[in-house]
Amino acid sequence: MGADARHVGRHGGIPGARPHGRLPWSRRHASSVSGEDRVVAGDEAARSRMWRKARTIMAAFALASALSSPGGAETAPRAAAAIRHFPTPEAAVQALVSAIQEPRLAALEAVLGRAVLDDIPLGERQQAAVRRAAGAKLASERFEIRYLDGEDRRAVAEFGDAHAQLPAVLRKSSRGWAFDQAATMQAMRERRIGVHEANAIRALHALAAAQQRFRTSDRSGDGILCYAARIRSSPGRRDGLVVGDGDPVPGPTSSLLNDAFAAAEAPRGQRMPDPPGGYVYRILSAQGQNAEGGAKSYLTHDRLTEGFAVIAWPAQPGTSGLSTFIMNQAGTIYEREFGAGTAGEVARITAFDPAPGWTRVSDEKG
Incomplete structure (x- = not known):
């Protein structure tokens, strides 16, 4: 879809008319990702297909957890941090991608909120290296902003040529743009x-x-x-x-x-x-x-x-x-x-x- 339909992110936005719609967190949008979701192992062709699907991302949010097992794992911060607000949705998405690549969870918690991290099942919690690799892959992709309502107050980011939607919902308030914890948790559950x-x-x-x-x-x-x-x-x-x-x-x-x-x-x-x-x-x-x-x-x-x-x-x-x-x-x-x-x-x-x-x-x- 062309730039007239979205703001294009990563190095700035292109203004224009944006379509509105509901969140398509369905099986047909699901990507096979790393770790526990990968069931087929073996030949290089299969691994290559898996990686191509993984780069369309969407489960880079089996990612958001790095609260994992001993040996290179992270521990969740004890005190909940205030959620950050941003002047534009592009800035919020860029901050999220950067936070995913951080070695500790504090930056990610500040962007998404502690409730979102706590909502990730124990079985899906990944080590920091896995999460950071997913973040690096996201950072290499061009993203676009899709608005979900007629007032341009709710939005999601779409990455890559396949327009894979990140299951993280942005909402605008008087303080600026921030990730809506309840909507993001629901989107992540449906994507999961x-x-x-x-x-x-x-x-x-x-x-x-x-x-x-x-x-x-x-x-x-x-x-x-x-x-x-x-x-x-x-x-x-x-x-x-x-x-x-x-x-x-x-x-x-x-x-x-x-x-x-x-x-x-x-x-x-x-x-x-x-x-x-x-x-x-x-x-x-x-x-x-x-x-x-x-x-x-x-x-x-x-x-x-x-x-x-x-x-x-x-x-x-x-x-x-x-x-x-x-x-x-x-x-x-x-x-x-x-x-x-x-x-x-x-x-x-x-x-x-x-x-x-x-x-x-x-x-x-x-």
Whole structure:
């Protein structure tokens, strides 16, 4: 979109008419980012695609946290600082990008407010190096200001050629421009959900590819080729896609899945309050009557020889994600929202069965 539609930031604004609209913090705008959201590891092409998505940013706000673990981590300041106000929205965005690159949190807290930092889930808190790298990437991008109301008193920043919106909302008052804490927290929550859901879909596709590779090797030595019945292998065995403490299975599946994905596997009925990426996964061993080909088991003598399916669900519905996903061996994915009853509904699901109420996920959503 041209400069007549926005103020262009980084080295100054270009005045003109600006369109107004709502915040599009949806899954289709979500970018795959660093750390816990990255589920596919391995080949350089995949890593390159991930990095290109990361540069369109939007989760540079899995960034805003640097309150993290020992070893190079930061500690949050004890006293809340006053939020800074700025003469223009461009100045506010530039201050935020600079604060993200600071080694300590004081500057970031002064720009965003302590409430925003405290709202970031523990599982998403990053080390300073990760946050500062994200800030450096933001600093290299041209940004534009989009106004959200007819009075030009609410605005967001869009970065890069893709116009990726930073989930941080600016509001103008008599004191100048400042980040609206409540609106920013809501935007970050919605973006977090979008990122988690998009990455869950990518994870399912990665698992399907890993399963096809797993089946190319006779892992039990009896001449029977089968799919893995679990993501993480049983202790002392190689019956899963990942062995031991996150080490990938040598051979066909090497480097395809990483430890964050394996750590997010939960047996039926088991709860995981804070898995990496916000989603939990379980392999299914059957399909129901609403699946192509009708109801059948994939098992032959307790081995997954006839196919496989997977279910992925948000560990904290409404916070880490909204949709529950099911996928068959062909890579076809369906989604459904169960709301607060997600855990109970998922515990009852033992087969890939896209009955009425499930909606097919289009390929572009992943």
